[in-house]
Structures are given as C-alpha cells and as structure tokens.
Amino acid sequence: MTTIRYKSPDYYQVDELLTEEHKLIRSAIRDWVNRAVIPIIDEANQKHEFSAHLVKELGEIGAFGPYIPVEYGGSGMDQISYGLIMQELERGDSAIRSMASVQSSLVMYPIYKYGSEEQRRKYLPKLATGEMIGAFGLTEPNHGSDPGGMLSHFTDEGDHYLLNGTKMWITNAPICHVSVVWAKDETGTVKGLIIDRGMEGFATPETYRKWSLRASSTGELVFDNVKVPKENLLPGVKGLKGPLSCLSSARYGIAWGVIGAAMDCYDTALQYSLERIQFGKPIAAFQLTQKKLAEMLTEITKAQLLIWRLGVLRNDDRATPAQISMAKRNNVKMALDVARESRQILGAMGITGDFPIMRHMMNLESVITYEGTHDVHLLITGNDITGENAFS
Numbered sequence: 450m451t452t453i454r455y456k457s458p459d460y461y462q463v464d465e466l467l468t469e470e471h472k473l474i475r476s477a478i479r480d481w482v483n484r485a486v487i488p489i490i491d492e493a494n495q496k497h498e499f500s501a502h503l504v505k506e507l508g509e510i511g512a513f514g515p516y517i518p519v520e521y522g523g524s525g526m527d528q529i530s531y532g533l534i535m536q537e538l539e540r541g542d543s544a545i546r547s548m549a550s551v552q553s554s555l556v557m558y559p560i561y562k563y564g565s566e567e568q569r570r571k572y573l574p575k576l577a578t579g580e581m582i583g584a585f586g587l588t589e590p591n592h593g594s595d596p597g598g599m600l601s602h603f604t605d606e607g608d609h610y611l612l613n614g615t616k617m618w619i620t621n622a623p624i625c626h627v628s629v630v631w632a633k634d635e636t637g638t639v640k641g642l643i644i645d646r647g648m649e650g651f652a653t654p655e656t657y658r659k660w661s662l663r664a665s666s667t668g669e670l671v672f673d674n675v676k677v678p679k680e681n682l683l684p685g686v687k688g689l690k691g692p693l694s695c696l697s698s699a700r701y702g703i704a705w706g707v708i709g710a711a712m713d714c715y716d717t718a719l720q721y722s723l724e725r726i727q728f729g730k731p732i733a734a735f736q737l738t739q740k741k742l743a744e745m746l747t748e749i750t751k752a753q754l755l756i757w758r759l760g761v762l763r764n765d766d767r768a769t770p771a772q773i774s775m776a777k778r779n780n781v782k783m784a785l786d787v788a789r790e791s792r793q794i795l796g797a798m799g800i801t802g803d804f805p806i807m808r809h810m811m812n813l814e815s816v817i818t819y820e821g822t823h824d825v826h827l828l829i830t831g832n833d834i835t836g837e838n839a840f841s
C-alpha cells in the first residue's frame with residue numbers, strides 16, 4: 450500500500466538544491482527499491498533472511514562504490530549522489546543500505562585509498578559489480594566503542610603474516626568473499642589486512658536471533674593462526690586513522706540513509722491518519738495527531754538541510770569527522786523518533802508487517818548503535834567544542 454503511493458516529503462523545496470543528475474540518480478534507485486526491495490522485504494525480515502539475489506542488482510544500479518573512480522569499477526559520482534543513493538536504499542530497508550554502505554565505504558574505500566595499485570585492480574571492479582561481497586572487521590567482543598584496545602594481532606613470519614583474533618558484529622561476515630580487517634602488528638600499531646575467504650584458519654559464524662536488521666547478514670570473523678600473504682597488507686595507512694577515516698565515509702552515508710527510513714515512516718503515518726476514522730472524523734483532524742505530523746516533518750526538513758550542507762562540504766573535501774558525527778547522531782535519532790511517533794499514529798496496525806514502520810524502528814536501534822553510538826558521537830562533538838576529551 451505505502452509502496453505504490455509513497456511520496457517523499459520536501460517541505461522546503463530542498464530539491465532545488467539538487468542537480469538534474471542528482472534527481473535522475475535518486476529516481477532510478479527509488480524505482481529499483483519499489484520494484485526489487487519493497488515486495489520482498491517484510492518476508493525477508495520475518496524470516497531473518499538476507500536476500501542474496503539483490504547483491505548483483507545493487508551492483509548493476511551503481512550502489513557499490515558510487516564515488517570510486519570509474520577506472521576501478523565505481524561510478525565517479527559526487528558525495529551528494531552517494532548520499533541520495535543511501536537515502537533511497539534505506540527507505541527500502543536499513544539492511545540493504547547497510548550492505549551497500551559496508552561494501553562502498555568500509556571495503557572499497559580503504560582498498561582505493563590505502564591499497565596498492567595491484568590490490569585496487571584485483572578487488573575493486575569485482576566489489577563494484579557485486580561479484581565479490583566485502584566485510585569490515587573492527588569491533589571485537591571486548592572492544593566496541595574503544596577499538597584502540599583491540600586484541601587482534603599479527604606477527605611477521607618472514608614470507609607471510611600470522612593473524613589471530615576475533616571480530617564480532619560484522620555486517621556481511623557470513624557471506625563475504627573478502628574482508629578488510631584491522632589488527633595490531635608486533636609494535637602495537639593498527640594496520641589493515643585484506644583477508645580472502647578460503648584462507649586456512651579463517652571462519653565466519655553467523656549471528657542469529659537479532660530483532661534488528663533481520664534482513665542483513667551479521668556474524669563474526671575468527672582468525673586462528675591465519676597465514677596472510679604479505680601483499681595483502683594495506684600499505685598506505687598506519688594507526689586508528691585508517692579505520693576511522695572509513696567510518697567517516699560510512700557515517701556520512703548513514704546520515705543520509707536514515708532520512709529515507711524517516712520519510713517512509715512519516716509518509717505512511719500521514720496517509721494512514723487521513724484515512725483512519727475515529728470519533729466520526731479522520732484522526733489527522735485531531736490536534737495531537739497534527740502535532741506529531743508537524744514535528745516529524747520539521748525534524749525531517751532540518752535533517753535534509755543539515756546533510757545537504759555536509760554533502761557540499763564533503764564535495765569540497767572540507768567536512769570534518771566531528772561535523773559528520775553531528776549529522777550521524779542528529780539524523781539517526783531524528784529517524785528513530787519519527788519511527789516511534791509514526792508507529793503510534795497507526796495504533797495497533799503499526800506493529801504489523803503490513804506497514805514498514807516497526808521494521809524501520811527495529812532497524813534504527815542498530816543504526817543508532819553501530820558506527821559509533823549516539824553517546825560516543827556526542828562526546829566527539831563535546832571534544833571538538835571544548836578541546837577536552839571526556840571518553841576516558
């Protein structure tokens with residue numbers, strides 16, 4: 450019902466800030482989501498299933514590495530196009546956007562930015578088409594918000610490295626062909642390694658029983674004396690700034706993406722409120738419903754303007770990690786609040802799979818935690834404002 454009638458809100462004519470190319474890209478992704486995602490996504494969620502058949506299609510529509518140069522298989526688009534793609538994918542489901550975010554910003558980006566020319570040629574074109582699926586291993590069982598404390602490590606064994614450790618909560622882990630893994634060398638310096646499926650001692654057990662991102666494949670990356678060829682080290686980066694720069698790119702995409710989920714919830718609630726009759730009139734006619742709708746649209750509009758400006762700054766390579774933190778924190782919380790308010794407008798119907806709201810709401814509980822929790826992003830902003838580190 451919502452699929453066919455979906456109308457994305459644009460209260461401040463933000464569309465006028467977009468180019469014709471931006472709008473064409475958005476429209477192509479929106480059509481694909483209507484066709485390929487909306488009809489199957491509720492069932493995939495109910496069954497806790499990743500829809501593997503969508504991967505190649507995501508490659509075909511240019512969702513993998515949109516801003517990676519064409520010579521490496523990307524689409525060479527700007528940052529606003531990347532954001533709009535994330536927005537449309539997340540209108541479908543955060544799981545689909547997460548898959549594309551990881552592939553683009555956490556796997557293709559580090560290989561492009563820090564990889565050797567050989568690594569770029571070997572992996573990027575296949576990741577762009579979806580022939581290869583990538584994963585990004587930073588979080589560990591005992592180190593989430595403080596990745597600097599990671600225990601995964603590797604030693605130099607002459608002609609290869611020997612990698613040990615466990616990464617947890619890794620998107621795409623069970624289905625990945627390749628993963629970019631961050632581990633410490635013998636001096637305690639964090640470095641990136643490209644791990645291919647099939648390396649002996651490497652396992653990717655799946656994480657089951659999630660109530661959130663149920664259509665996404667999540668798991669562990671377990672390394673038990675894995676022999677890693679030396680050419681699989683990312684030569685261009687040392688230290689935590691490697692993974693953190695990837696996270697900046699992914700967080701930027703998230704700050705766009707969640708607007709898509711919020712718009713879907715808002716639009717569903719608006720339509721429902723105009724049709725649902727109680728006490729002899731549409732519930733949209735009650736002041737309390739109007740308060741919810743008005744506040745939701747205000748917050749969506751503010752988020753649209755915030756992210757558009759951040760996109761302009763990113764196109765100029767001027768956006769700081771702290772600015773990205775502010776947008777990720779604000780927009781994810783906004784989307785979660787919109788989902789919760791929309792759910793109320795639908796009453797009991799809001800908890801069913803007939804409408805997308807509960808699914809978005811549950812997904813957003815992950816999105817507000819991963820790629821830096823809501824509170825951690827607040828501390829990043831606090832640190833940026835005051836110069837005082839309140840993390841530890």
Ligand SMILES: Cc1cc2nc3c(=O)[nH]c(=O)nc-3n(C[C@H](O)[C@H](O)[C@H](O)COP(=O)(O)OP(=O)(O)OC[C@H]3O[C@@H](n4cnc5c(N)ncnc54)[C@H](O)[C@@H]3O)c2cc1C
Pocket residue numbers: 551585586587588592593594595617618619620621661662667815818819820821822823824825828839840841
């Ligand atoms: C579905 C899903 C997919 C994910 N995909 C990936 C992936 O692909 N790759 C990857 O590497 N990781 C991934 N993650 C992991 C994610 O990034 C971490 O969950 C996140 O960084 C938080 O770590 P944690 O869960 O260990 O929480 P913790 O760090 O244990 O935090 C728990 C609570 O303590 C608070 N806290 C922590 N430190 C402080 C502090 N200094 N001050 C105040 N409060 C603090 C946090 O805000 C939070 O509320 C994924 C997670 C989920 C749920």
